[in-house]
Amino acid sequence: MQEENKEHREEKDSGRYFKIKKFPLIMGGFLLIFLTAGITTVALTFGDEKVQSIAPSQYPQFEKLYSTYDTIKKEYYQEVDDEKLVNGAIAGMLEGLEDPYSTYMDQEEAKSFNESISSSFEGIGAEIQEQDGKIMVVSPIKGSPAEKAGVKPNDIITSVDGKSIEGLSSTEAVLKIRGEKGTKVELTISREGEAKPVSITIVRDTIPVETVYSEMLDDGIAKIAVTSFSEHTVDELNTALDEMSKKDMKGLILDLRGNPGGLLPEAIKMASIFVPKGEIVLQIEDRNGNKEIHKSENNGEFKLPVVVLIDDGSASASEIVAAAVSESANIPLIGVKSFGKGTVQNAQDFKDGSNFKFTSYKWLTPEGNWIHKKGIKPDIEVKLPDYASLPYISPDEALKVSDASAEVKAAENMLKELGYNPGTVDTVFDEQTKAAVEKFQQDHKLKVTGILEDKTTVTLMQELRDKILKNDTQVKRAVKELKKEMK
Incomplete structure (x- = not known):
């Protein structure tokens, strides 16, 4: 680790030298220390001429790698891209560690990663990580589109715009989720306690890094x-x-x-x-x-x-x-x-703009x-309160009389918590539920239809969110404990 009173220091590691920049970080639930290579890391740039100069006797473990590379180059049924082969080999090497926090990022992925630590970026505003082959939300950023849409910590994102992302790294998933301000992305989320996946449509926005x-x-x-x-x-x-x-x-x-x-x-x-x-x-x-x-x-x-x-x-x-x-x-x-x-990753940049990160330390209390x-x-x-964990309801889905679903039950719970009587809270949208929706629409100067969709759904969830903030049991307990100390 670097000394805090120095801009950087040289560190020797198995014959390779790196300058450690003075901005180690913990991002997306893991700690990173950026490394900039002072010299090409020979063992990781196979495909480069320098790799060819490494004697097999010195690194016999690479013989299979070289043999595979040569065979593909000579005998594969069509021309291959050297860069893709090299990138794949690096990615495979890191996958061999069986560590979700050790991954390779190509130029595009590395660029996206670097943008995530800049002053602002465009996306949904949620930190994610790969865990056991699944993409899990660590936490939505305060005030972000993701938070407002109801994304929660520990949600598992199973697909993006209808396409499965199972097996992708977190950086690969970010590239699919992130996008220009004003565009929409649909996430399918698996959430503990929910019988079936939840579909959430989020409008991307500029996410300022205001902390x-x-x-x-x-x-x-x-x-x-x-x-x-x-x-x-x-x-x-x-x-x-x-x-x-x-x-x-x-x-x-x-x-x-x-x-x-x-x-x-x-x-x-x-x-x-x-x-x-x-x-x-x-x-x-x-x-x-x-x-x-x-x-x-x-x-x-x-x-x-x-x-x-x-x-x-x-x-x-x-x-x-x-x-x-x-x-x-x-x-x-x-x-x-x-x-x-509690693990620490080092992130090393390559000259072409790609990089990789690997777990190198534990941190202890x-x-x-x-x-x-x-x-x-x-x-x-x-x-x-329990109502703080109610699932998201998509504004794009119209809930109406005779519908039966988990979303209907969630809506009825929301209405009940906000003082509107939907009748029996179950999965059935009946006439009493319709009456509660109509009363809610009337009170909030919305078009009275008795159908829960669009602005009605958004307003309903916002009202519940406001109630959660006003009735924050954790803050209330914190105030109580502080008053004991302040006497």
Whole structure:
């Protein structure tokens, strides 16, 4: 790992040299450290002349590879593209690791990946990862089209625009999901607890990488939500803290729910605001058990009571912060168990713009705990209301009298929670359900049809979302705990 007070350093690795850029990151639920090759990595550019100069006696394990390449070049029934063969060989080598976080990205995929850490990009706004051959949502970005459409952490995306994406890498899936602002993409999602897949149509938009949102609650309690860790996140947080201080902040709720990760230096700097100077923030462990310890850079600037909110969409960098403040600063965690991502990947760029990432380390909490696939359990477990987990209903689908489906049941549950009586909550759209829809349409100045579709569906889901925000049980418990400390 790089030293924080240097721009970069040279690191020797099996005869290969790399410059480590000073922006390691945890993205999409995994930690990355970008590497730029100072010299071509000979063992990975087979197909290049340098590879041909490697003596088989020195690398006998490559004999089968060379033999296969030569046979295909000479005897395959049609001309082959050398670049495709090389790319496929690299991808295959990484697939052989049987690690979903070790993948090869061609130029287009690498470009898309790099765009995802820029100031903005166009897409739906959701972090995804490949897990056991399936594409899983880590977390939708706050305020994104994905979040507004009802995409949730742990959703499994099975198809994009009617085409299966099973077996694709996360980068391949991103290329299919991402697109120009204003265009639509249809996702088919498998969700735990749902009997059949859910179809969600999302209009892509520009996704700004704005990461900190603050508001002052009652009694001098500030709530600051951090949605990811980008280059200026800690600066944004410090600005928010200053603004809240001017409003006489007496306590802080740091909301890391739905935060899928980001830049490692930002996570360390953020944790350092709350962890006493010299205390451990995290540990990095290599394959031989050697550990590198990162300690707080705290200057003692924050002294008010703090609680931290986490959920199943809190991953990687947000888990590092949560574990650090919990174990090294005794700050309570409230919510539900976090995602659980505890491995570290290095991403190396090739000269042609492609790259690959591979798992190289574990990260451990200050006390040496490995949270991978386990997550972090909150000190105080608080779940959101059941209606916060109601499934998405597609506005493109018209629900009307005599229809029977899981979507009808979800709609009836929504209507009931918003104070409209749909009768018995079941899967059947009957006359009483129609009457409830008509009343909802009338109250919201929508065209009264008794049919749930288009603007009616969108408004219904937005109203429910607003109710979830107003009745946030996790925030309410955080306020209660803070008041104990503020007395």
